Amino acid sequence: MMNRKKLKNKQTLNGHKPKRFKSDKPDPFFSNDANRRTRFEGDDDDSINSSDSEDGHVAAATAEGGGESESEEETAAEKRKRVAEAYLEKMREVSRREEEEDEDDDDRGGRDDGDRDSMVARLLQAQQLEESGRVRRLIASRVQSPKATEGFRLLVKHRQTVTAVVLSEDDSKGFSASKDGYIVQWDVDTGKAETFVWPSEEILKSHGAKDPQGKAKKRSKHVLALAVSSDGRYLASGGFDRHIHLWDTRTREHIQAFPGHKGPVSCLTFRQGTSELFSGSFDRTIKIWNAEDRSYITTLFGHQSDVLTIDCLRKERVLTVGRDRTMHLWKVPEESQLVFRAPASSLECCCFINNDEFLSGSDDGSIEHWSVLRKKPLHIVKNAHPSLTPNTPDVKQNGDLSNGIKDDVDHVPEKLGQSACSWVSSVAVCRGSDLAASGAGNGVVRLWEIENDAKGVHPLFELPLVGYVNSLAFAKSGKFLVAGVGKEPRLGRWGSLPAARHGVAVHPLQLS
Numbered sequence: 001m002m003n004r005k006k007l008k009n010k011q012t013l014n015g016h017k018p019k020r021f022k023s024d025k026p027d028p029f030f031s032n033d034a035n036r037r038t039r040f041e042g043d044d045d046d047s048i049n050s051s052d053s054e055d056g057h058v059a060a061a062t063a064e065g066g067g068e069s070e071s072e073e074e075t076a077a078e079k080r081k082r083v084a085e086a087y088l089e090k091m092r093e094v095s096r097r098e099e100e101e102d103e104d105d106d107d108r109g110g111r112d113d114g115d116r117d118s119m120v121a122r123l124l125q126a127q128q129l130e131e132s133g134r135v136r137r138l139i140a141s142r143v144q145s146p147k148a149t150e151g152f153r154l155l156v157k158h159r160q161t162v163t164a165v166v167l168s169e170d171d172s173k174g175f176s177a178s179k180d181g182y183i184v185q186w187d188v189d190t191g192k193a194e195t196f197v198w199p200s201e202e203i204l205k206s207h208g209a210k211d212p213q214g215k216a217k218k219r220s221k222h223v224l225a226l227a228v229s230s231d232g233r234y235l236a237s238g239g240f241d242r243h244i245h246l247w248d249t250r251t252r253e254h255i256q257a258f259p260g261h262k263g264p265v266s267c268l269t270f271r272q273g274t275s276e277l278f279s280g281s282f283d284r285t286i287k288i289w290n291a292e293d294r295s296y297i298t299t300l301f302g303h304q305s306d307v308l309t310i311d312c313l314r315k316e317r318v319l320t321v322g323r324d325r326t327m328h329l330w331k332v333p334e335e336s337q338l339v340f341r342a343p344a345s346s347l348e349c350c351c352f353i354n355n356d357e358f359l360s361g362s363d364d365g366s367i368e369h370w371s372v373l374r375k376k377p378l379h380i381v382k383n384a385h386p387s388l389t390p391n392t393p394d395v396k397q398n399g400d401l402s403n404g405i406k407d408d409v410d411h412v413p414e415k416l417g418q419s420a421c422s423w424v425s426s427v428a429v430c431r432g433s434d435l436a437a438s439g440a441g442n443g444v445v446r447l448w449e450i451e452n453d454a455k456g457v458h459p460l461f462e463l464p465l466v467g468y469v470n471s472l473a474f475a476k477s478g479k480f481l482v483a484g485v486g487k488e489p490r491l492g493r494w495g496s497l498p499a500a501r502h503g504v505a506v507h508p509l510q511l512s
Contacts, residue, residue: 136354137433139478140449144510145461152465152483152505155191156184161486161502164226165471175228175235176484176504181221183237185252196247199254209243209257224490227268229275234291236277238265244279246291256294260287267310278318280307286320286330302328302337309349319358321347327360329372340375342368349427353450361424361438369457379456385422385440420495428472437481439469441495445483463507467500481507
């Protein structure tokens with residue numbers, strides 16, 4: 001009997017005797033439904049419970065007929081196709097409207113569907129080339145000379161020096177931060193401002209913040225850097241508390257605090273079209289985060305001194321400058337970097353022109369134009385922002401600066417640190433174009449034209465603005481320029497301009 005029982009169990013284990021289930025009805029897991037992956041990823045618990053539930057007829061109906069809930073859901077490929085078709089139809093509608101507007105001036109018949117689709121394809125291709133940086137929009141030659149009545153208009157006031165200014169993707173909203181810890185969201189057209197409120201210490205700790213480090217007994221709210229995501233959902237801020245704070249732009253509430261840096265967070269940027277966040281710090285490192293997942297990714301090492309400015313486009317390439325006189329181009333997927341050395345003692349700021357060209361400003365008052373193919377600058381514009389004296393006639397000619405200061409340049413101390421005033425503290429490039437701007441403390445913001453084929457950088461116009469221009473941002477359309485200004489430099493207090501006002505100034509740009 002014992003041997004016979006063992007033989008029976010052995011046959012069962014070897015699979016000779018089929019195992020009986022509670023129900024002979026087919027399991028929906030093994031059905032050949034095309035939407036099986038989406039259904040199980042969306043609601044795992046409901047799918048598992050339905051196969052083992054007492055109501056067997058529900059599972060059978062789902063398996064046999066493919067219920068209405070499955071037919072309503074779509075796969076990722078179907079969603080991409082639907083979005084692409086909707087965008088294509090939108091572009092066709094734009095083409096139809098343009099054709100209707102031209103019918104009054106043109107006696108020819110309307111285009112057929114083939115011609116219209118060809119034009120839409122050309123528009124989409126040109127847009128993709130501009131976004132990828134392969135084609136540069138020619139905007140600089142269309143900028144008209146500013147009139148005497150035009151100038152910078154103070155849009156938002158701050159209590160202390162503005163350290164960072166960023167614009168949303170659609171140019172409708174802006175964000176600014178200052179040394180007093182205030183982060184303000186404002187409307188570009190109306191100037192209506194709303195302040196981000198810092199949460200309590202208990203809430204910050206529940207969101208991941210650590211206790212103040214070093215000799216500090218109280219958390220510093222001094223903000224040095226801002227960055228907004230392409231979809232406009234997230235705003236990142238960093239400063240002296242060595243944390244990166246993530247905010248929800250819709251509710252202006254604090255979401256997460258990322259610890260990890262051992263020094264003040266000096267610069268931030270989002271990769272275009274993604275939630276990938278890059279941060280630079282005085283601890284000489286660059287860290288990568290994911291705002292959507294609230295997670296840390298990796299750290300990049302290479303700088304030998306403080307990292308001051310960071311920039312990124314759509315590709316996984318990061319551009320950074322530091323006080324070690326170097327500019328680094330980080331190729332994140334390849335885990336490699338290119339190092340560019342400047343003749344200046346320190347590089348203060350940088351930005352991408354396109355994927356292969358960059359612009360930087362240094363503390364000796366020069367602007368450098370770089371290419372990925374050379375380790376030295378292609379062109380250097382020396383003394384880009386001279387001392388205050390040459391700009392005095394321009395200021396007096398206008399009489400009244402649009403930020404409300406009348407002839408206040410006369411009250412600026414004559415023996416103010418000339419080197420500090422001529423430091424190029426900020427540079428910006430209108431995305432995908434040949435128009436650039438630079439700011440310092442000498443009383444003007446200068447517009448530049450970047451010629452094709454690396455032929456050089458040429459000055460266009462000077463826009464009077466009293467104060468240290470610590471941050472610049474172009475509208476994507478190139479129709480206006482935003483500047484963050486204050487009495488002191490962004491990273492220190494070694495200079496002071498009593499005539500300046502703290503705030504965000506906007507200057508319209510007329511394009512022919």
